[in-house]
Amino acid sequence: MGVPFEALLPYGIMLGMFAFSAVSVGKLKEMQNGGKKTRRGMDAWDRLQQMLERDRRLTGFARGQTDKAEAPAGFELNNPWRMEQRYI
Incomplete structure (x- = not known):
């Protein structure tokens, strides 16, 4: 005696939802990275x-x-590293 297909519908729905959520999360991460795939195995420099x-x-x-040789205007003053104030 075979298994009725109605018994397999919940499994198909669950599998479809897992696939939809995986594709959605992957696409969202790709959009956040500017259209590139997410980074994996980042080293210390990265x-x-x-x-x-x-x-x-x-x-x-x-x-x-970027392939521009020069930074945009004002970038040289926008340094993330803070310098200490010297005593005179």
Whole structure:
């Protein structure tokens, strides 16, 4: 005796919802990264917050890169590293 297809409908619905949510989360992460796939296996250099912040300020995305040789106007005064005040 076979299994009626009505018994398999809940499993199909659950599988469809899992697939929909996985695709949705993947697409959302891709949109947040400027159309690039998410980073995996980041090394110590990539984890430096200053480098990710610098890329974000230059291009608008943490994963963005630019081929311009010169920084935009005002970028040289927008340094994330704070200098100590010297005593005179």
